[in-house]
Amino acid sequence: MSKQTLILLYGGRSAEREVSVLSAESVMRAVNYEKFTVKTYFITKSGDFVKTQIFDEKPAENEKLMTNATIDFDKIVKASDIYEKDAVVFPVLHGPMGEDGSIQGFLEILRLAYIGPNILAAASxxxxxxxxxxxxxxxxPQVPYVAVFSDDNLQAAEQEIAEKLQFPVFVKPANMGSSVGITKVGSPSELQAGLKEAFKYDSRVVVEQGVxxxxxxxxxxxxxxxxxxxxxxxxxxxxxxxxxxxxxxxxxxxxxxxxxxxxxxxxxxxxxxxxxxxxxxxxxxxxxxxxxxxxxxxxxxxxxxxxxxxxxxxxxxxxxxxxxxxxxxxxxxxxxxxxxxxxxxxxxx
Ligand SMILES: Nc1ncnc2c1ncn2[C@@H]1O[C@H](COP(=O)(O)OP(=O)(O)O)[C@@H](O)[C@H]1O
Ligand SMILES: [Mg+2]
Known part of the structure; x- marks a missing residue:
């Protein structure tokens, strides 16, 4: 029986790209190579797709995947070049442009099967x-929270937060992961700084009751x-x-x-x-x-x-x-x- 191709997409544009490389390396070492060939593609910080190793058998323990420090620009391919009939893609990507439905939509357009959330599950x-x-x-059940948008009247938002929540609160950009942009705010006087930090990453912010x-x-x-x-x-x-x-x-x-x-x-x-x-x-x-x-x-x-x-x-x-x-x-x-x-x-x- 011919082997199935498993395509690993790793790296990516979000701040969580380092975790992604570690996860992909772990997957490539554990795959059952009697059944699968693994093809890997690195997505750079700027969004280019780089063709990296192909494995037909278990890679050596010291085998490393590409990172943003070791990009080989000669191996950049068109994103759609990852297509291969009957392959399954594992987008081992976290955060925006990986876990938010965008890559999933792209894979659906390419008519590729992929592991993990579909567009709706990822985006929501x-x-x-x-x-x-x-x-x-x-x-x-969830903790109480207040939503704040960047074009809201921030003074009114701060007042609503003080009324509805008890400090400390956690201020989070709506779209991030791995704690990026999140601040634990201990008192009303620090709230503005927390909001400012979160708004760097998204125009939608959630302020949550700390527990x-x-x-x-x-x-x-x-x-x-x-x-x-x-x-x-x-x-x-x-x-x-x-x-x-x-x-x-x-x-x-x-x-x-x-x-x-x-x-x-x-x-x-x-x-x-x-x-x-x-x-x-x-x-x-x-x-x-x-x-x-x-x-x-x-x-x-x-x-x-x-x-x-x-x-x-x-x-x-x-x-x-x-x-x-x-x-x-x-x-x-x-x-x-x-x-x-x-x-x-x-x-x-
Ligand atoms: N409402 C909260 N009360 C107490 N701790 C919190 C609260 N929200 C977040 N944290 C702490 O911050 C961490 C990161 O927050 P989380 O919402 O899980 O963001 P991320 O998507 O970055 O993982 C949590 O694992 C927890 O330790
Ligand atoms: Mg979390």
Whole structure:
């Protein structure tokens, strides 16, 4: 039987490009090379597509993918040159232009099957404000928040925040990930600076009630009709704020899998994770991140439709805990990509 081509798109234009390279390297090492050939393409910071390695067998441990520091400009291709009949694409990309529906739309135009969220699931979970509105309508618990737009009267917005929320609050650009542009604001006098920082990244900002809570995450897998969730895990922090550096650079995050929580809470979190996933037309995979307070109240913080995907990241580790190992998880995602592709094509009457 001839092997199937798995195309890895990695790097990308968003601030989360370094995480993407790590996830892609992890995938290329774990793939079952009896079944797959892996072709890799690096998307540079400026958006060019660069053809990088092709693997027919497991790469050496020291094999590295391209980064923005090592671009070979002679290998730039047209974005549409990635097309190959019957290939499945894994856009291992996070943040804007990767996880927001744009690359997904491009892949649909090319008529390629791809892993992960479809356009709607990607776009709606990438926008923290839209996601909140959707979760609200299906009754998923969330912390109180106020939306602020860049053309709003900021004084009035600050007043609304002071009335509706208690400090500290978290100020977040609607469209980012990996804590980029997010500020924890301890008092009204710091609010303006927090808003200014968030508006650098997006003209839509969400200001949220801060909660003193554990961070409990649940991995969801499947296409809309058939979806399953893992036992939740916990992000155990030794820093006050789970920011970009602590997440990826200093490695200060530890995980407890499964999270030590009551069976009832476990079940509720799984149910709400699936409910939230379905509400945004979840496809492929998502990591649903919750806050759990000391008195066992829980709130959905966000859905990450393309979560960190190194072998040691929370999402694959949660599935490994359920008995689905990393390489099998990748295969399952390929199957889901193909079935989503077939359904999509079938609906085009
Ligand atoms: N409302 C909140 N209360 C307490 N901590 C928060 C709140 N919102 C965010 N945080 C902290 O900031 C981190 C990043 O926020 P999050 O909304 O998950 O953004 P990102 O999309 O960048 O991951 C969270 O993991 C958590 O540690
Ligand atoms: Mg988060």
């Amino acid at each position: 979970t990438m926008d923290k404000l839209l996601a909140k509105l959707v979760f609200e309508t299906v009754g998923v 003193d809570a554990r961070e409990i995450e649940c991995a969801v897998l499947g296409n809309n009709g058939e979806v399953s969730a893992t036992l939740p895990g916990e992000v155990v922090k030794d820093v006050a704020f789970y920011d970009y550096n602590s997440k990826y650079i200093d490695n200060k995050i530890e995980m407890a899998i499964p999270a030590v929580i009551s069976p009832d809470l476990q079940q509720e979190i799984q149910n709400y994770a699936i409910k939230a996933y379905k509400s945004v037309n979840g496809t492929g995979l998502s990591r649903c991140d919750f806050f759990v307070t000391a008195d066992n109240k829980f709130y959905l913080n966000e859905i990450n439709a393309i979560p960190g995907f190194t072998q040691w990241s929370m999402y694959p580790s949660l599935w490994a805990n359920m008995g689905l190992k990393y390489s099998d998880l990748i295969e399952k995602l390929v199957e889901l990509a193909q079935s989503a592709f077939e359904t999509r094509e079938k609906h085009l009457l």
